[in-house]
Amino acid sequence: MTVTVITLLKRREGMSGADFRAWYEDRHRLIGEAVLGGYASRYVRRYLSPVHEAEQPFDYDVVMEIDFPDATTRDACFAAMQAKETMAMIVADEENLFDRSRIRSFSVTEAASQMPPLDAARSG
Helix, strand or coil: CCCEEEEECCCCCCCCCHHHHHHHHHHHHHHHHHHHHCCCCCEEEECCCCCCCCCCCCCCEEEEEEEEECCCHHHHHHHHHCHHCCCCCCCCHHHHHHHHHHCEEEEEECCCCCCCCCCCHHHH
16 A cells, blocks of 8 residues: 655745755755665655635645555665765755754655536536
8 A cells, every 4th residue: 555755845944946946846845856766666746836816825835745666665765865975965965955953854644535427518
């Protein structure tokens, strides 16, 4: 059974949203792909933007999702990430990008609703 880990991430103080996204996609994503390769089946970043124009500032800027084939593979990946050189590389880049004090990670269990087919008049 697939195991999903979701991490909430906040950009570091003083970094614009555009610069944050560019750094993440051009640099930090590559570190993630290298570290997660061979363990994860999916690595997705979901950048948050307001639904309504008058919304307050966000507590987080991106939701990162990582899928693993099972808990054993997830645990092996996280253990491998603890290697001194790997962790130093991750932390060094995170310090350029994130407010590390606000990083929150969760393993999630999914429950999905079966929705009726879309109304053609509404989806048009």
